[in-house]
Amino acid sequence: MTIVAAADGSALGNPGPAGWAWYVDENCWQAGGWPHGTNNQGELMAVLDLFRATEHVAAEPLRILCDSQYVINCITKWMPGWKRKGWRKADGKPVLNLDLLKDIDAAIVGRNYTFEWVKGHAGHDLNEAADDKARAAATAYQAKRQPPRGPGFPNTPAGGAATAEAKEPAAAASAPVAGNAAAALPAAAAPFELPGHEQPDLFSSLEEEFAPAGGTAVDAVVALERELLTPSVRADVSRVAVLLHPDFEEIGASGRMWTRDAVLASMDQGAAKAPSMDVLAVDLLDPATALLTYRSTDHRGTALRSSLWRLLEGQWRLRFHQGTPEA
Structure with a gap:
């Protein structure tokens, strides 16, 4: 058996x-x-x-x-x-x-x-x-x-x-x-x-963390992006603060530019269901930079999203994000 x-x-x-x-x-x-x-x-x-x-x-x-x-x-x-x-x-x-x-x-x-x-x-x-x-x-x-x-x-x-x-x-x-x-x-x-x-x-695995053949940076970045979409994490200011790069910026759907401090100050404490995430691509631009693109789906519809992750002191952190609603 x-x-x-x-x-x-x-x-x-x-x-x-x-x-x-x-x-x-x-x-x-x-x-x-x-x-x-x-x-x-x-x-x-x-x-x-x-x-x-x-x-x-x-x-x-x-x-x-x-x-x-x-x-x-x-x-x-x-x-x-x-x-x-x-x-x-x-x-x-x-x-x-x-x-x-x-x-x-x-x-x-x-x-x-x-x-x-x-x-x-x-x-x-x-x-x-x-x-x-x-x-x-x-x-x-x-x-x-x-x-x-x-x-x-x-x-x-x-x-x-x-x-x-x-x-x-x-x-x-x-x-x-x-x-x-x-x-x-x-x-x-x-x-x-x-x-x-x-x-x-x-402490020896950082080289593999951004080896494309091994997929380790890919796995890490996708997992962290999914974590950021989770309602319990989005309600945890301390955890989000760890995941966002000190110089984080986001361009919202309305065109507004968000800084890290602004995001942390306006985090949604609600328990909305996490959107689904369909990964389109993860590109390693250099050993410490990964670009993730994906489609998210929730009650509002679908959006195409891009996230730029940077490896900072051994921790992948989100440096930039932009989302564009699909028609």
Whole structure:
């Protein structure tokens, strides 16, 4: 019987508090995360933990639903070439997220698996559930508390790899981890590590964040734009302030020019339904600039929109936006 599971990652800020999750149903899912990480690391960790969680049923085919083309390409296309080159990319630079990729490479040996790309935030039940669990984990780390970890996979052997993260000894949980914010967390909220698996280099992924082939900047910018359209976020001045560039400007449908301060001062506190978003294109103009164009649809009709995102101190922030209603 084929096991069908969605795997997803989330990072609030990308990089920022990060979570991962895989999801089969409400009785079969698992999540975790770190105080600081990227979407890519969350996506990869979700896939790795899914393989480990199903080791005891390795004979069953595994079908993994994933909305990250970067993750799918890493595992199904690029890894063999990277391994032949000593885990280096075509330009000779070391592969990023190497520890996670090596662990996945070992975990998939002898497994019968397929990946299926699904469009994120498009109403796919399993993908939406995995995304919700991953974001809940990231939000928990942002609040410096333990994330909801889930029931895991049924009949996983006690002490097995799939449950080891949650069973890490308390002494290890309170030990500081170099290179991230773990030392600032209270002991009960410090991140756990899987045995034999070091925490990834959580600050090394910016190069991949704007690599067009990997799609990582594309994923990040689209996700942040969708976040800005969410009513709960638009009602949160502090979150919108983080997402808007200090020099943000917007040309409204009426032709009015809006500044960042003006937008923050006039934010709608209502609970209107978020408009749908149909991405038309995402163009990386340079390593720190992405242009997103899309069509939004709400009760007022449709509009063509363009957003210019800039990478500022490791955070994608919206520099300019313009929307034009369609006739």
